[in-house]
Amino acid sequence: MIQSYKKKSLLQEKYDTIIIGSGMGGLATAAILAKEGQKVLVLEKHYTPGGFTHVFKRKGYEWDVGIHYIGEMQRDTSLLKKLFDYITDGELKWADMGDVYDKVVIGDEHFDFVKGVKNFKKQLITYFPEEERAINDYVDLIFKAVKTSKNYYISKAISPIWDTLFGKFFKSPFYKYSDKTTHEVVSSLTNNETLIKVLTAQYGDYGLPPKQSSFVMHASVVRHYFDGGSFPIGGSSQIVKKVDPIIAASGGTILVSAEVEEVIIEKNTAVGVRMKDGKEFRTTNIISNAGIMTTYNKLLPSKIVEKHRLKEHLKKVKRSVAHASLYIGLEGTPEELDIPKTNYWVFPKENDHDTCINNYLKDLSQPFPLVYLSFPSAKDPDWSDRYPGKSTIDVITLIPYETFEEWAGTSWKKRGEIYENKKEEIAQRLLKEVYKQLPQVKGKVNCYELSTPLTTEHFVNYEKGEIYGLDHSPSRFRQSFLKPRTPIKNFYLTGQDIVTAGVGGALFAGVLTSMAITGKNVLKKIL
Ligand SMILES: Cc1cc2nc3c(=O)[nH]c(=O)nc-3n(C[C@H](O)[C@H](O)[C@H](O)COP(=O)(O)OP(=O)(O)OC[C@H]3O[C@@H](n4cnc5c(N)ncnc54)[C@H](O)[C@@H]3O)c2cc1C
Known part of the structure; x- marks a missing residue:
């Protein structure tokens, strides 16, 4: 208990x-x-x-911190579903997010990730008809890379003697993919910069842009969501x-x-x-x-x-980046406000992901390299029974720990006016993005609260407010x-x-x- x-x-x-x-x-x-x-x-x-x-919970609302969608819950036969069923005796129930789990927004263009591998490919081919071959090859490579993962991870649990004898055999096929960056692999298939930007849009799920992340990390996230996303009821x-x-x-x-x-x-x-x-x-x-x-x-x-x-x-190894989350409480049900279940990944129109991050790190007033919008209350069929007449939105972006470092050591909720002003400035920038993507919610926001890397440090004890523990670079997997x-x-x-x-x-x-x-x-x- x-x-x-x-x-x-x-x-x-x-x-x-x-x-x-x-x-x-x-x-x-x-x-x-x-x-x-x-x-x-x-x-x-x-x-x-x-x-x-x-x-x-705050002000009559409830927000989820680190779960926006989980893949592989649609089939009882998937490994992850079996694991969840085992540790909960099958008591945890899941709600499917529907056909489109992720929407990539680049400037004014939208690209939907549709559940089901065939649908995923078909939809992407409608956006990039001349890239059919690259898209097919990309999906094949995702499966090939993920296939090598199981033995690699199992080798972490075997006894040291077995590891010495057979470890190399278990790990070598994996290294073939983990040693490469996501960008190296994807750019070997196509030189269409928009397609590369779209295919690697989920980098926010592991926190490292394509030129720095290991391809196996990218592949495991992409594969994880191929059957769609689910949310715990x-x-x-x-x-x-x-x-x-x-x-x-x-x-x-x-x-x-x-x-x-x-x-x-x-x-x-x-x-x-x-x-x-x-x-x-x-x-x-x-x-x-x-x-x-x-x-x-x-x-x-x-x-x-x-x-x-x-x-x-x-x-x-390196720590992963830190983040800020804006937790928004709205008046009206998700249906009344026409809030989608689909996650939105919003990127600047210009430049690739790595360049956007580098520009932003040099000057934080540059556009956020990524703004992620998630709608937990729309995903949870039980929400309106628990919180009638209300909705929530979570918005996440990357923020270097150093932005708030001078307040490290101060107490939660008592960090002072300058800190609060800085938070408010970021909150307003993120709200602007929400209104741009979902203009219908303007005037419906009841309350909002921004978490900073210091919040992550305070509540989850990650020393530099890391969002995902360690960075998922090729060397991490070695x-x-x-x-x-x-x-x-x-x-x-x-x-x-x-x-x-x-x-x-x-x-x-x-x-x-x-x-x-x-x-x-x-x-x-x-x-
Ligand atoms: C904003 C955000 C969104 C995310 N979205 C998703 C998503 O949609 N889907 C998905 O699959 N993953 C998502 N993730 C990632 C996922 O939530 C994490 O990878 C995962 O939950 C980490 O689990 P963990 O077991 O490593 O432990 P953690 O969740 O990191 O927990 C570690 C625990 O240890 C406790 N602790 C630390 N020090 C001490 C101490 N000295 N004494 C006692 N306790 C201590 C901490 O308080 C904490 O509770 C998200 C993460 C974040 C931050």
């Missing part, structure tokens, strides 16, 4: 495993281990569980609500407002955690879902970090330390950093971590 650390009335004497963080990876690991009979304690810093899957908070009873059934607990200060390590073996208030919990296994940067920089004792040269590892096992005995990692960003990536990380801990092929069992 989810409860506050301050009350902790139901706390057990002893747990088999402690998980730091209740993000998707932490929850998935907890549920799988619970199904293996383990008593698991999940410790969450925030006052509400779920990591980026949490929702927050009742909102993202349903995930933790449906996972919680599974954890509880084995005697486990999720504690919120429970910040871990340090992992206790004796003779290179993790034996427990020390909380911020000094209380200690001892256990057999400890898993960090807090992100590798936070884990190595903040949660492990410095002597251990030095002993294993863990900071050297961190130098080989880093063998991004896996569940660490050099410290009984201490493991899970979550987006050991697979990829995305709820699906974090969930799969939970499978890998459970496999590494139990030594059992839990994936086979789930399938």
Whole structure:
């Protein structure tokens, strides 16, 4: 049962495993281990569980933070659907977003991504008839790249001996695609700059533009949504609500407002955690879902970090960019306001994605390189029962952490007037984009609130407000330390950093971590 650390009335004497963080990876690991009979304690810093899957409420509205659409939920046979069904006992229900899941807007031109591979290709060919061959070849390459992924990720969970013997065999086909940037691959198929811009428009789903991102990351996102997008019925908070009873059934607990200060390590073996208030919990296994940067920089004792040269590892990876989200509350139902389910990806008319980002980073008054509009209340069929007569819109753009860095260390809601003014300026720019795309909502906005990279730092503990943990560059996928096992005995990692960003990536990380801990092929069992 989810409860506050301050009350902790139901706390057990002893747990088999402690998980730091209740993000998707932490929850998935907890549920799988619970199904293996383990008593698991999940410790969450925030006052509400779920990591980026949490929702927050203000002024009679509710907003989802890190879920706008999930792919592969349409078919019961898909791996991801099976995983979700396993960790929730099939209790989590999904609503399909309809035929068009993403709309790419470049200047005044619109390009729809239609669900179903054949439809996707057909629609793109209507926009670019002379590029039929390139579009077909592109889709083939997406499938080929994704096909190599399963063995690569599974190799992260196999024992070190097996990895030494067979790791190369598992990983080499994957490297063929992961070593290339998205731009290298796509520009080898076509030199039509508009088509390249459209095909790579979903880069916002992993945070890195085509000339910097690994093609496998791009391919996995594109493939993920080929069958369309889905939204959890009742909102993202349903995930933790449906996972919680599974954890509880084995005697486990999720504690919120429970910040871990340090992992206790004796003779290179993790034996427990020390909380911020000094209380200690001892256990057999400890898993960090807090992100590798936070884990190595903040949660492990410095002597251990030095002993294993863990900071050297961190130098080989980069943090992903930070973001700002504008959460808008409107008067009127999604139907009354004619709010779509489709996500809008809005880009400047001129220049490719990388150039737009570079120009913006040099001068933040330049057009946003990307504005993403999502409409959670329209996607959730349960919304109007919970919030009659209301709607919400989420708008996201990239913002460097440095923009707000001078307020780091100040308290949430008390950062002062200059900070608030800066937020308001960004909010107005984003609202302008909303009115441009959906003029009918002008005059219907009841309230809005902008989150900054400091909000992400405050609520989800990413030190520089990273949106997606680590950057998805080609070199990231070469880093063998991004896996569940660490050099410290009984201490493991899970979550987006050991697979990829995305709820699906974090969930799969939970499978890998459970496999590494139990030594059992839990994936086979789930399938
Ligand atoms: C704006 C945004 C939109 C997104 N949209 C989508 C989308 O539409 N579809 C999709 O698939 N993915 C989306 N994502 C990505 C997805 O939400 C994440 O990749 C995924 O949820 C990360 O899960 P995780 O397991 O790595 O943990 P996280 O969600 O990162 O959670 C880590 C948890 O650890 C806790 N923690 C940290 N330090 C401590 C400590 N010391 N003690 C206790 N607890 C601690 C944090 O508070 C947090 O709850 C989005 C992300 C963002 C930010």
